[in-house]
Amino acid sequence: MAKEYRSRSLGTALRYKGREGMWTWMLHRATGLGVLLFLIIHVIETGLIVISPEFYDEALLLYKNPFFRIAELLIFFSVLFHAANGLRIVVQDFWPAVMRRQRQLVWAATAVVVIAMIPVTWMMVAPLFGWADEPGTGRHLERCRSATTAPACVLEGSAEAEAL
Amino acid sequence: MSTEESTAGRGEARPGGGYDVPRGGRSNFEVWSWVFMRVSGVILIFLSVYHLVWWNLVVGVEHLDSELVIDRWANPLYRLLNIALLTFAMLHGLNGARYSIEDYVRKPGLQLAVKGVVYTIVIGSLIFGIFALLTFDPSILTNR
Ligand code: HEM
Numbered sequence: 001m002a003k004e005y006r007s008r009s010l011g012t013a014l015r016y017k018g019r020e021g022m023w024t025w026m027l028h029r030a031t032g033l034g035v036l037l038f039l040i041i042h043v044i045e046t047g048l049i050v051i052s053p054e055f056y057d058e059a060l061l062l063y064k065n066p067f068f069r070i071a072e073l074l075i076f077f078s079v080l081f082h083a084a085n086g087l088r089i090v091v092q093d094f095w096p097a098v099m100r101r102q103r104q105l106v107w108a109a110t111a112v113v114v115i116a117m118i119p120v121t122w123m124m125v126a127p128l129f130g131w132a133d134e135p136g137t138g139r140h141l142e143r144c145r146s147a148t149t150a151p152a153c154v155l156e157g158s159a160e161a162e163a164l
Numbered sequence: 165m166s167t168e169e170s171t172a173g174r175g176e177a178r179p180g181g182g183y184d185v186p187r188g189g190r191s192n193f194e195v196w197s198w199v200f201m202r203v204s205g206v207i208l209i210f211l212s213v214y215h216l217v218w219w220n221l222v223v224g225v226e227h228l229d230s231e232l233v234i235d236r237w238a239n240p241l242y243r244l245l246n247i248a249l250l251t252f253a254m255l256h257g258l259n260g261a262r263y264s265i266e267d268y269v270r271k272p273g274l275q276l277a278v279k280g281v282v283y284t285i286v287i288g289s290l291i292f293g294i295f296a297l298l299t300f301d302p303s304i305l306t307n308r
Contacts, residue, residue, distance in 0.1 A: 136224030
């Protein structure tokens with residue numbers, strides 16, 4: 001029987017001084033379960049739109065809270081890591097010869113995620129400090145020129161009115 | 165039932181994550197789960213990354229509102245794409261959760277109970293999501 005690599009309990013998993021295989025395995029699981037949890041909440045909140053669009057707009061206020069930006073970044077990272085690491089697993093499964101290059105594959109997958117996260121983090125965090133516009137501001141202004149009554153455009157108008 | 169049996173049938177875990185192809189047995193359920201995880205996983209890379217880039221980076225969460233979503237959903241093809249994202253993501257996640265439960269919850273009775281709760285929540289929200297996408301009526305935008 002092949003060597004048992006799957007940890008049987010969280011305790012042994014945390015004590016296990018594994019190399020690449022173990023930490024990617026744990027992170028793969030953690031990100032997968034995290035995204036599933038978010039997805040359940042997300043689908044319920046999105047489904048509200050057929051019940052009442054107004055209710056949906058209320059729920060969106062939670063997304064627009066600056067603290068939620070951190071959660072968004074985490075979701076983005078989780079999806080990218082799970083995707084890149086998952087693809088590595090699939091490549092190894094269907095092409096066993098590359099198993100000898102596993103360490104390099106792990107670092108390649110990690111590098112893709114880290115490099116992609118640099119501009120993503122900038123785009124999502126910089127606006128909080130006023131260092132850059134929110135993503136999509138150009139499109140938004142364009143849209144609000146004709147759709148003046150759209151909830152996102154009205155909301156902005158009132159915020160500006162308050163600031164004046 | 166011994167603790168070994170509750171994960172019996174699943175392929176051997178690999179050092180780098182992932183599992184060998186299960187040997188199959190009386191039923192091929194584990195073989196098909198293994199195949200499904202790989203096929204749906206690759207499809208989900210495209211669907212979910214597109215979704216994240218579109219809503220977070222192109223539209224921007226700050227500018228999101230019900231009208232944008234209703235505009236998008238007015239296109240039946242887009243709703244079909246969403247049904248694909250929803251179904252693949254939920255079933256992929258559900259099977260992943262099953263792997264975790266079988267690994268960590270070893271007592272057969274408790275395992276069954278935890279599975280019952282998790283399956284109900286995941287399948288319940290999947291059905292609700294499909295219901296929303298299928299019963300959506302684009303005229304709610306003009307009726308307001
Ligand atoms: C913070 C990141 C996210 C944002 C801002 C976001 C935004 C949205 C928006 C605006 C909608 C409604 C419009 C549409 O159907 O496209 C939606 C629906 C949906 N999203 Fe996301 N999304 C995010 C992450 C995710 C992730 C990671 C997944 C899957 C793994 C996902 C899966 C879905 C599904 C399945 C629907 C349709 C739900 C239904 O109709 O019941 N989303 N999302």
